[in-house]
Each structure stands twice: as structure tokens, then as C-alpha cells.
Amino acid sequence: MYVAAKGGEEAIAAAHTWLAEARRGDRSLPAMSTAQIAEQLALAVARVMSEGSLYDIDLAALAVQQARGDLIEAIFLIRAYRTTLPRLGSSRPIDTGAMICERRVSATFKDIPGGQVLGPTFDYTHRLVDFALAAGDEAAAAKIAETAPQTRSRVSDHLGREGLLRDEPRSDATPPDLTRTPLELPAERPLRLQALARADEGFLLGLAYSTQRGYGRTHAFVGELRIGTVQVAVEIPELGFAIDFAEIVVTECETVNQFTGSRTEPAQFTRGYGLVMGRCERKSISMSLVDRALQWQELGEDNVGAPAQDAEFVLMHSDNIQATGFLEHIKLPHYVDFQAELQLIRRLRREATEAQMEAAE
Template sequence: MYVAVKGGARAIENAHAWLAEERRGDPGVAELSVAQIRGQLTLAVDRVMAEGSLYDPDLAALAIKQARGDLIEAIFLIRAYRTTLPRLGATLPVDTGAMACDRRISATFKDLPGGQVLGPTFDYTHRLLDFKLAAEAAQPEAERAAPDLRPKPRVTEFLNQEGLIQDEAKAEDAPPDLTRAPLEFPACRALRQQALTRGDEGFVLGMAYSTQRGYGRNHAFVGELRIGTCSVEMEIPELGFAVEIGEVEVTECETVNQFAGSKTEPAQFTRGYGLVFGHGERKAISMALVDRALRWRELGEDDTGAPAQDEEFVLQHADNIQATGFLEHIKLPHYVDFQSEIELVRKLRAAAGEAPDD
């Protein structure tokens, strides 16, 4: 496009050089390292990994640096790099019930076996600027308990003891892979979950908020929110058994939602579910709310016409990379298209001017 214009190639090279200069910033200030981004901007790194579908904190931090802090651009870089990687196999499903929890809370039960673990959270902080951080002085370290490695029962298990919550049906077939096949409708729940976890946090949050405001009648309680590390295992054909190949940090949310019952199901609670890489509780809770809203058909509920209940609307517009590509392509040259539009408008105006008065 621009390359075809006289001097276009040189202009692009100069634009890239200018971009690198802007990225570096003031040469008198120490350059921000990838290690610093990984260690101190962890929530940004976690979001890039989650929406980029690649668990690698170092690469996510590098992408953030290259993108000058533009997280959607960084997610784009990670997804593009991901397509170059070979697939060596598939891991077993992660057992989040055996998670080593740094944070575990419930809004439905006060007393839990294993206790409520607040962990690192903004929930109880005053939303006031801390000018001590600008002084770059060393901050006192708080006492940090080691993660509790003991498996903790899920909150929903307490409700299940009385049959008050719907059982989760286990899928018999392997779920489809959204990264290897295009999205098709109607989408199964596993495919919807993949689209939501890769979806833009702001969009999914907006959809979740709409359900809380009545667009979908989806009043939810956070049954349990967990953040911690889980083991990743893979079966090795030559060995005949699974071996642990690493750990990932994840955030998991289960919501408890009202359900009035149907002709075949008694009144009970139902579930919404969200799971993302890293520390991303806002995204996980949003996912759980939207997941529950999208389940209206399988639960025999009425379609209220709410945006969050429209599977095609939600899933087709959640992906920020697709949205960005379609949005930003309009700033590229469209000279020929626009000239044809101009000619059309001129012809319409000319025809209107020649038409006799009524």
C-alpha cells in the first residue's frame, strides 16, 4: 500500500526508527528491562499471557516492552509468535482442586475448611495515590505465608451435599481447539470458554456488568475464587504414565446463580465458570457471569434478548485482535474505494438536481 507510493519504503523505515526512539524514551533514564516488567508489572504480563493463549512470562514481558505498554499490541505479538511454535502433544486436564492457593475467598460461606486466604489484593486498599512509591524507596516486606499445598474442597461441594446445585456434566469427547479450527455456531460450552478466556477483558467485563444490571437476569454470588499454581502433566507414550512437566499460575472462579427450575429440573443453584492464566480475578469473575448467561438454552430458560445471552454476538466480538485488525485497517490507504464513493455521491447529487420538482 504505502510502499507503492514514491518514497513509501523509506518513509516506513523512518517510521520504524522513530518508533524505536519513542519506545526507548529519555536516554538519561535507565532502560526498563524485561525482568523488571515481568517482576513488577505482573498483572499486565498475566493479561497478555491469558489473551495471547501462551503461558510464558518472559515472552509476555518482552512483548509489552516492544509494544510500548500497549497490551492489545503485545497480545497480537504473542499470538503471532505462538503460531510459529510446534505442537509436541497435549497435556492432561489441569486439576485446579489440587491448586497451591495464594488466594482463596468465598462470598457465600464465611467458614471454610482451609480458611479464607486474602492473598495479594487491592480489595481492602484505599484508592489513594501512594506518593511513597514515587520516592523509589525500599518498601517493608509483609509477612507472606507459604502457599497451602493441601487440596481444599470446593465451596460448591457443600451445596452438592443437599443436591442444591446442578451437577456439572462431564464431556465425553475431547473439546474442540479454537486455535486450530474456526469458531462455529452453535458453540459448545468448552468452545465458548476458550473464546471468553482469549477475549478482551474490557469487553467481557462489560458483558458481565450488563447481566448484573438486569440484561439477562443473572444474579450471581462468587462461590469461590482461587489464585495459585497447578501442576501440568503430560502422558509420555514411551513411559506409559504421566509425568509433571511444569507449573502454571491460574485464577479460577465459580459463581453460584439462582435457577427457578423447569419441567424436568427442580429449583436449584446453577454455576458459572471462569479460568485464566495468571492473576486475573476480574477477568475470571466476568467470564463466569457471561458463561452462565450463555447457558440459558441448555437450562431451559427464556431468551430475554439480552446482549450477554446472544452467543454469536458475544463470541464474535470478544476477540480484541480480530476487532483491532478490522478497526485499524481503515486507517490504511483506501484511495480507490474512496474515489468510487466520491463518484457515486456526485452522480446522486447530479441526478437529484436534474429531477423535476414535485
């Protein structure tokens, strides 16, 4: 027999207490500080900032700690906190061409102006578990030769000067702010890029992989991937000019894609674009591939029915907070709904049994 569970506020309070105890873990071990999380789990913190749409390293680290490492829960916390903040103004577009690069690689040209800068990367590691870390042997890491980061010209600028890369259409219109107004379809590319920038990394990765497997007719090369520091500036009306007020780390990816041209345009390459707060290169590459797939209509290409070409499918399902809310609500009480369906099933089975008995007679 099914009965309603009882407990109410007392049970919820007990669950909160248990959660706090589970978060702390074994008290014989030292507690992890938010500073440790920010420094040693920097990529997790970067993802929380990116998908939470709020650049605050300490706050993101605190959210990771509070969420016990559940990054989507941490992103939820950051989004919720963000809604409480006043809007003091709007910054000018950041100039990624002036980025102070700590990492900058290109898969299209070996010898690029300014050179390849590998930076800290997993790309060339053996992917073997390093048990020296568990033993606390940090001296095993070789000392690297430090070089001063510097600005470097974009690879796409060199292709553009030859007319080999399609020019990006420019508009002075201010795009809608996705953090303050709901997403509406159809969405122009600036709005799509906003949605992709805070989309779930895993979802974007799966879509990007699908385009590489043929679901979207795009064959991309990483024209340039760069990670570094950029200045954020804001216009001060009383002063009549802009001032730099912050430095943030961003990851930018431009992919170069095949494009055959048309009757009105010569054969040239097109690009996909990804820009993400923090060090999130897998996310930025995925974003650029999906961005390119979504441009099929603007470029006059055929829609082959690939998931990554469907703007409604991509944009409405890429937000992990919306997805989490809708998915996890089904674990909350649905006693009345289930009882109604249970009674319906019982009645249908009873009627079917009675019909069989009548037919047998």
C-alpha cells in the same frame, strides 16, 4: 484536490525507526528490562498470556515492552509467535482442586473450610495515588507475615454434596482446539469457554456488568475465587504414565447463580465458570458471569434478548485481535474506494442541482 500519497518502503522504514526511538524514550533514564516488567507489571503480563493463549512470562514481558505498553498489540505479537511453535503433545486437564492457593475468597460463606485467604489484592486499598512510589520509597510497605500456601477444598464441593448445586454434565469427547481450528457456531460449552478464556477483558467486563444490571436474568454470588499454582502433566506413551513438567499460575472463579428448578429437577443453584492463565481475577469473574448467561438454552430458560445471551454476538466480537485487525484496517490506504464514493457524491449533487434548475424553469 485529492492525490495519492507517496513514500512506500522508505516511509515505512522511517516509521519503524521512529517507533524504536519512541519506545526507548528519554535516553537519560535507564532502560526498563523485561525482568522488571515481568516482576513489577505482573498483571499486565498475565493478561497478555491469557488473551495470547501462551503461558510464557518472559515472552509476554518482552511483548509488553515491544508494544510500548499497548496490551492488545502485545497480545497480537504473542498470538503471531505462537503460530510458529510446533505442537509436541497435549497435556492432561489441570486439577484446580489441587491448586496451591495464594489467594482464595468466597462471598457466599464466611467460614469456609481452610479459611479465607486474602492474598495480595486491591480490594481493601483506599484507591489513593501513592506518591511514595514516585519518590522511590519502597520501605513504606509493611512487612507481611508469610505463610506457606496450601491446597484447599472447593466451596462448590460442599454445596454439591447437599445436592444444592446442579451437577455439571460430563463428556469424554475431546472438544475442538480453538487455537488450531476456526470457531464454528453453534458452539458447545467447552468451545465457548475456550473463546471466553482468551476474550478481551474489557469486552467481557462490559457484558458481565450488563447481566448484573438485568440483561440476562442472572444474579450471581462468587462462590469461590482462587489464584494459585497448578501442575501441568503430560502422558508419555513410552512410559505408560503421566509426568509433571511445569507449574503455572491460574485464576479460577465459580459463581453461584439462582435457579428455580423445573418439573424434573428440584430447586437448586447453577454455576458459571471462569478459568484464566495468570493472575486475572476480574477477567475470570467476568468470564463466569457470561458463561452462565450463555447457558440459558441448556438450562431450559427463556432468552430475554440480552446481549450476553447471544452466543454469536458474544463469541464473534470478544476476540480483541480479530476486532483490532478489522477496525484498524480502515486507517490503511483506501484511496480508490474513497475516490469512487467521492465521484458518486459529486454526481448525485450535480444531478440534484440540475433537476432543481429544470424545475425552476
